[in-house]
Amino acid sequence: xxxxxxxxxxxxxxxxxxxxxxxxxxxxxxxxxxxxxxxxxxxxxxxxxxxxxxxxxxxxxxxxxxxxxxxxxxxxxxxxxxxxxxxxxxxxxxxxxxxxxxxxxxxxxxxxxxxxxxxxxxxxxxxxxxxxxxxxxxxxxxxxxxxxxxxxxxxxxxxxxxxxxxxxxxxxxxxxxxxxxxxxxxxxxxxxxxxxxxxxxxxxxxxxxxxxxxxxxxxxxxxxxxxxxxxxx
Amino acid sequence: xxxxxxxxxxxxxxxxxxxxxxxxxxxxxxxxxxxxxxxxxxxxxxxxxxxxxxxxxxxxxxxxxxxxxxxxxxxxxxxxxxxxxxxxxxxxxxxxxxxxxxxxxxxxxxxxxxxxxxxxxxxxxxxxxxxxxxxxxxxxxxxxxxxxxxxxxxxxxxxxxxxxxxxxxxxxxxxxxxxxxxxxxxxxxxxxxxxxxxxxxxxxxxxxxxxxxxxxxxx
Numbered sequence: 001x002x003x004x005x006x007x008x009x010x011x012x013x014x015x016x017x018x019x020x021x022x023x024x025x026x027x028x029x030x031x032x033x034x035x036x037x038x039x040x041x042x043x044x045x046x047x048x049x050x051x052x053x054x055x056x057x058x059x060x061x062x063x064x065x066x067x068x069x070x071x072x073x074x075x076x077x078x079x080x081x082x083x084x085x086x087x088x089x090x091x092x093x094x095x096x097x098x099x100x101x102x103x104x105x106x107x108x109x110x111x112x113x114x115x116x117x118x119x120x121x122x123x124x125x126x127x128x129x130x131x132x133x134x135x136x137x138x139x140x141x142x143x144x145x146x147x148x149x150x151x152x153x154x155x156x157x158x159x160x161x162x163x164x165x166x167x168x169x170x171x172x173x174x175x176x177x178x179x180x181x182x183x184x185x186x187x188x189x190x191x192x193x194x195x196x197x198x199x200x201x202x203x204x205x206x207x208x209x210x211x212x213x214x215x216x217x218x219x220x221x222x223x224x225x226x227x228x229x230x231x232x233x
Numbered sequence: 234x235x236x237x238x239x240x241x242x243x244x245x246x247x248x249x250x251x252x253x254x255x256x257x258x259x260x261x262x263x264x265x266x267x268x269x270x271x272x273x274x275x276x277x278x279x280x281x282x283x284x285x286x287x288x289x290x291x292x293x294x295x296x297x298x299x300x301x302x303x304x305x306x307x308x309x310x311x312x313x314x315x316x317x318x319x320x321x322x323x324x325x326x327x328x329x330x331x332x333x334x335x336x337x338x339x340x341x342x343x344x345x346x347x348x349x350x351x352x353x354x355x356x357x358x359x360x361x362x363x364x365x366x367x368x369x370x371x372x373x374x375x376x377x378x379x380x381x382x383x384x385x386x387x388x389x390x391x392x393x394x395x396x397x398x399x400x401x402x403x404x405x406x407x408x409x410x411x412x413x414x415x416x417x418x419x420x421x422x423x424x425x426x427x428x429x430x431x432x433x434x435x436x437x438x439x440x441x442x443x444x445x446x447x448x449x450x451x452x
Contacts, residue, residue: 027258027412029444031285033307036437037334037426038272042295100295100332100430139381139430141332193430195332196381198296200430 041101041232047071048094048205055086057214065094068201071228077212080121080222084214088154091210092131098193098203101232105187107208108227109177114220121222123177127153127170127211130187137202145189145204150175153211168213183229256315259444260412261285262308262349262419269300281310281349281419282412285442291426294334298428304372305424310349311444312417314408316359318400318447323392326438333432336392340371340385340425343398350415354406356452361401361418366391371425383427389438400447 047065051073059078065071077089097103109128113120129149135142150158150172158172170176174184192204208228264279265287273292277285291303311319326336343363348355366387378384405416422442 027260027312027410028284029257029259031259031261031287031309031442033285033287033289033422033424033440033442034437035289035291035305035339035424035440036435037291037294037303038435039295039334039431039433040293040297041433042297042430044296098296098430101433191332191432194381195334195338195429195431197301197377197383197427197429198299199301200381202381 039100041099043099043101043103043230043232044097045071045105045228045230046096046098047073048096048207050094051075052092053077053090055084055089057084057086067094068096071095080212080214080217081219082214082216086214088127088211088213090154093208093210094205095208095228096203096205097230099191099230099232100193102190103188103192104185104231104233106183106229106231107180107186108183108229109180110225111177111222113218113222115218117218119216119218120220121212121217123181124169125212125215125217126177126224127159127175127209127213128177128180129153129158129175129209131207131209133187133189133204133206135192135204139194139196139200140202140204141191141194143190143192145187147187148174148185149187152209154209159213168215170211177224177226180226256313257317257444257446258312258412258417259285259319259442260310260312261287262310265289265305265307267303267305269298269303271298271300273303275305275307277307281414285309289424294426294428294431295433296428296430300428302372302375303426303428307422307424308419309422309442310417310419311404312412313404313444316400316402316447316450317404317444318397320395320397320443320445321392322395322441322443323389324439326389326436328434328436330432332430333434334426334436335390336438337384337388337390338382338426338429338431339389339438340375340387340423341367341389341391342369342371342374342385342387342423343367344370344421344423346399346418346420349417349419352406352413352416353418354403354452356402358452359402359450361399364396364398364400367398370423372423375425375427383429385425389440395443400450402450402452
């Protein structure tokens with residue numbers, strides 16, 4: 001074999017070895033860490049505290065609200081016939097909402113009565129409204145909320161005796177449960193919480209106000225069931 | 234002619250050895266781990282012979298994640314035949330909404346500088362130093378700030394440009410240009426996110442760790 005060819009082959013071998021050496025060492029002076037995180041929309045509704053029942057004759061709060069616990073209260077409104085001489089039986093249920101996004105609080109209600117006539121207690125006889133909205137405490141975002149109800153149903157502006165029928169009626173916009181036979185917006189607003197941990201117990205609080213005017217209702221028993229739902233559209 | 238050919242081959246081999254021999258090396262330091270996550274993950278090589286390429290998905294960090302903190306530990310191996318320093322730069326985390334996840338919401342600390350093995354160099358005249366404020370475990374040191382938001386002694390917000398986070402003397406006993414199992418040190422880079430009422434969205438960031446010649450400290 002000519003020496004020139006051997007020389008070329010050796011050079012080629014050396015080059016290959018060099019390339020091999022470079023690739024085998026595999027050292028590096030840099031490394032990378034890529035990271036990502038997801039923040040989904042989050043909303044929650046809890047009890048804002050104990051229920052206040054007033055104007056009742058008999059009855060009582062069967063299952064009370066516990067602040068920051070799931071909302072599941074049960075109230076016996078007591079006697080709603082004329083033997084109850086109070087002008088209204090009212091129940092105030094504090095709600096607490098928290099979110100990292102704009103929210104909508106909706107409500108739906110059913111009213112079932114054992115009575116069979118038009119004088120039985122119906123959804124329109126149960127006044128409803130949301131009271132003053134409060135956004136206070138560390139970590140709560142300032143914002144303006146829209147109350148779709150007319151507020152305290154016992155206000156004179158929100159109801160009166162019907163001049164024709166004599167029955168007391170809650171007449172203002174969304175001031176009684178007949179307006180909530182299906183899920184209907186009661187309150188909405190912007191993001192509630194700033195970037196704070198869930199352990200921060202603050203939030204938006206608002207009282208849900210229920211009222212019934214004792215009247216000559218048909219005797220019997222009535223069950224009122226209300227469901228609140230908060231969403232982040 | 235044959236003599237020259239052999240000589241040339243030997244010179245080329247020597248050159249290859251010299252030009253490719255890197256005195257500084259950073260690699261994976263073991264299996265990365267993640268705790269406290271919901272739908273999160275971390276991927277990276279468990280072998281110290283492989284490059285440092287780690288992908289962290291913290292998962293859900295809204296209050297839907299009811300864990301107190303999401304913690305990721307990334308072991309990183311280092312090798313050098315000279316004093317060294319490790320720098321980190323971060324990019325990509327630019328949420329305009331202050332209530333969204335910010336660099337300051339990602340805790341970043343360093344812990345546990347340990348020998349990889351027997352071929353790691355033990356120096357007695359200088360120590361390996363985690364640059365302040367990074368010498369902490371952010372999962373332990375996190376506190377609630379005056380605005381109610383979680384704060385860390387050190388976070389990604391402490392990285393400005395290429396920031397030195399660690400330096401020290403020689404790391405490797407041998408002068409091998411080849412990565413080995415035991416010829417350096419390993420430390421933990423710890424990343425944390427506390428689930429909070431962050432504004433909704435997806436955030437991402439990239440960190441580049443670099444090793445380079447450091448202050449000329451004795452061994």
